[in-house]
Amino acid sequence: MRAVALAVMAWSVLPALAQDDLYGPAAPPDAAWVRAINAEEPGGLGIRVGDGGLVSLAFADATGYRPVEPGSVSLDLGGALTTVEVEAGAFVTVVATAEGPRVIVDTALVDVSRGLLALYNLSERAALDLVVVDGPTVLEDVAAWSQAAVAVAEAEVALEVRSGDEVLGVLEARVFERGVAHAVIVVEGPDGPLVRYVAAFTTE
Numbered sequence: 001m002r003a004v005a006l007a008v009m010a011w012s013v014l015p016a017l018a019q020d021d022l023y024g025p026a027a028p029p030d031a032a033w034v035r036a037i038n039a040e041e042p043g044g045l046g047i048r049v050g051d052g053g054l055v056s057l058a059f060a061d062a063t064g065y066r067p068v069e070p071g072s073v074s075l076d077l078g079g080a081l082t083t084v085e086v087e088a089g090a091f092v093t094v095v096a097t098a099e100g101p102r103v104i105v106d107t108a109l110v111d112v113s114r115g116l117l118a119l120y121n122l123s124e125r126a127a128l129d130l131v132v133v134d135g136p137t138v139l140e141d142v143a144a145w146s147q148a149a150v151a152v153a154e155a156e157v158a159l160e161v162r163s164g165d166e167v168l169g170v171l172e173a174r175v176f177e178r179g180v181a182h183a184v185i186v187v188e189g190p191d192g193p194l195v196r197y198v199a200a201f202t203t204e
Contacts, residue, residue, distance in 0.1 A: 032086035033065040033202075034073050039122045039187045040096040041078060047096065048076040052203060060122075060187040060196040064203035065091065077101060093147070095122055107149035109200075112179040118149035123188040125163050130184055133158040133170065147183075154178045161186055161195050169195025 038045040038057040048054045049066040050073055057063060070088040074081065077096040084103055086092050091106040102122075109116040119130040121142045130139040135157070142148045158173040161184060168186060174197070176182050181200035186193055 028067065028069075030070060030088040031067040032070050032073070032088060033091045034068055034075075034084070034086060035063045035065045035093055035200075036075060036077065037062045037093055037095045037120070037122065037185060037187075040098050042190055045078040045096055046076070047078065049094075049203075050074060059189065060185050060194045062093070062183070062185065062198045062200075064201040066203050075101070093120070095145075097122075102145055104145070104147055106147060109179075109181040111151065114151045114153060115176050115178045116149050116181045117152045117176060118147050118181070118183045119161070120147045120183055120185045121145065123186055123193060125186075125188075125193075127163070128168070128186060129162045131160050131162055133160055152176055152182075159184060161193075163193075168193040171195065171197050 034049050036047045036049055038059055038061055042059045045057050046054050047057045047063055049063060050068045052066050055063050070086055072083050073086055074083050075094055082101045084092065084094055091108050093104045093106055095102040095104065107116065107118060117138060119128060119139045119142045121128045121144050124144055127141040127143055129137055131137050139148050139150060154177055156173055156175045158171060160170045161168045171184065183198045183200065185196045185198055
């Protein structure tokens with residue numbers, strides 16, 4: 001198994017939006033990008049971002065990022081209407097929960113010669129780690145209701161999520177391709193933590 005080369009991803013004010021194969025063609029230069037995650041309803045949730053179409057979203061799954069004008073953006077989260085404020089160039093994830101929406105400002109993928117690997121701790125567990133199976137730690141101490149990310153070289157690895165010494169879930173080996181924002185999402189479900197992999201995409 002090839003080793004994963006990891007480097008901490010620096011924040012950038014200007015993500016690489018001009019590259020058509022990354023976040024979609026002809027995106028306005030001042031666009032913001034908003035998506036939603038269902039951490040509320042195990043049976044699925046109807047979600048609409050902005051003026052986009054209604055999407056039936058599985059538990060612990062994410063919609064695509066929708067390009068929107070900076071400012072107030074409306075979302076329909078299973079019939080509950082909410083509004084979030086977003087800045088130009090920002091990537092934002094709105095998490096639907098039983099207690100109401102939570103907003104997370106995401107790390108942007110700015111270098112398409114590498115991939116981005118993020119861990120979303122959408123649980124009440126104080127800290128989670130993302131670890132290569134039989135290998136090094138990728139991300140550690142990701143606090144509840146937050147995300148952390150690193151840039152990665154393209155590699156095929158299996159990953160597991162740990163809470164201290166407890167393994168919450170294992171993701172089978174996959175190729176983490178360059179030019180893609182990869183996310184590992186952890187949601188507390190009715191039967192315990194659910195770990196899901198999602199690759200970012202855009203939607204019109």
